[in-house]
Amino acid sequence: MTSFERFQKRLAGEPVDRSPNFDIMMQFAAHYIKKPLRDYYLDYRVLVEANMAMLDAFQLDIVQAISDPYREASDLGLKVVFPEDALPLAAQPLLRAPSDQKKLTIIEPANGRRMNDRLQAIRLFRERVGGEVPIMGWVEGALAEAADLRGVSALMMDLCERPDWITELLEFCCAQAISFARAQVDAGADIIGLGDAVASQVSPDWYRQYALPYEQRIFQAVKDAGGVARLHICGDTTLITHAMADSGADIIDIDWMVDYGRVAAIYGATGPALCGNFDPVKIMLQGSPLEVKDAVTYCLQVGGKKNFSGAGCEIPDGTPHKNLLAQAEALCMRGSH
């Protein structure tokens, strides 16, 4: 069974030889091929090479063009600094005041340097493993994108003090995300992941008001274009579990602090597939291979027939290789159940 067949069957709740490994790899992958992070963020060839290495070394079942949150924001004008081997930095927000929104115009992804770099990554993935391994593109959710452009703290207070402006900003961010998502599917992405990390920091009511409607529209566009939708919200999403299912996502990532079995029971056999959800730090980075196997196996036991294996969030840089191998081994031993 190829990774692509495994992915499709798992998504449909059909039997597979083993649960697909959908770990999110970024910094770890770059350093695995001994490349500095700057190259990973700015050169699609490095990103592709790093992802290809993950397939062979740790039996991942996905290649992914995810790198950092600033692809869209950079092309919209946010000044992002890329240190040689560290995370990108945005020292000043692009939107210092509501009037700054006039600076924003929708950028055609092919004309944006960093968005186009992701499109090139997807095309290269397509050439290398298209049809054999699922290819995942990525967009920022509207609320997350607004935070990238405005700054998290300022955005959080704007939600209270300037709701009308934020709604206008979210409309813009949603339109940009839809354009970028469609372009990635056109370039060959099978899955579009949507990251909306900041959505776990607001109340369930505000999640429904300020995040969910835009997630729904972006995912509808992904599906209309023929892609599969994956929702990723970092943090404790226990209070928005039900609402997240309304996003239209086919696959929902669940971070480690959420009760995985409870979510699987809520979504049931007809709901979205789950991906998760062991602790990337305590288990994967700091745990032993035995602890990894136990955690992976537990998630398979409680995650239902549509369960994808993955840490709750990105695999940390510096994770012992033996722990990733233990995950792969646990998946093979466990088989489809």
Place this chain on the structure above:
Amino acid sequence: MSDFVEQLALCVERGKVNKESLYPPDLKGQDGADELAKQALERGLQPDTILKGCILGMDRIGSKFSQNKAFVPELLMAAKAMTAAMDHLKPFFQSGEVKRKGTLIIGTIAGDLHDIGKNLVAMVVEGGGFEVVDLGTDVSTEKFLAAIEAHPGSIVGMSALLTTTMVNMESAIRAIKEKYPDTMVLVGGAPVTQQFADRIGADGYSPDPQGAVAILNKKVA
């Protein structure tokens, strides 16, 4: 006086900054923390009653935050309202007429630029009656040491959002303990756990801002 403390606490808890503020909608047009603090001083109330109102309001919103009954926007607005009231106390802090419980030096660890968690802790701790010396983000060990020298007897708080940077806490704590063995160091941040805090020699860990205030209150009791 207790009526005033309660009124101010409500404004802080609800994030009602001033009369012009449209938030929260149900308090639209009413005086906020800014006006209440100003009026209190004009009426001759003791300045420390303003501090009491702020502490009570921040304690309430902090507890709700810990229990997932309030969220980051509400906490930030409460801190903004608290700051509006506390601004009126600046001269009294400077003269020593109003005293704080202690001083917390806070910053994100070297290499880490994610400051939302650190900012939330700083705001709630300030609302808990402590002075906060905020060193900002990407704080080197040398900066922490210099701040301790400038603020003797203070407590240090450091945070990290990233697994790649949290390891830098260990060397910073070692250096602080070497030079100032009696200085208490608290750690926090998304990937940090009690187990990790114990391993690197931290004196305290809290997963949320209110827990940090509880540790500080115990220390100065």
